[in-house]
Amino acid sequence: MQTEKIKISGMSCGHCQAAVEKSIKSLNGIVGLEVLLKEGQAQVSFDESKISLKDIRASIEEAGYSVDN
Numbered sequence: 001m002q003t004e005k006i007k008i009s010g011m012s013c014g015h016c017q018a019a020v021e022k023s024i025k026s027l028n029g030i031v032g033l034e035v036l037l038k039e040g041q042a043q044v045s046f047d048e049s050k051i052s053l054k055d056i057r058a059s060i061e062e063a064g065y066s067v068d069n
């Protein structure tokens, strides 16, 4: 298992936070997730044999938010 912190910009309210959570949770291989609205950050734990950080970042961008790192 791998845990990464991802900087996200564009989240301004609870709906944004929920949208990011939903898009990441819909991915196969996510083990743990915490999205922090104020910090603009997500901490994601995932099974790297099933999914890559790149896929997670892509899903955040598909939901309409920008990934900073």
Ligand SMILES: [Cu+2]
Pocket: 011, 012, 013, 014, 015, 016, 017
């Ligand atoms: Cu919002």
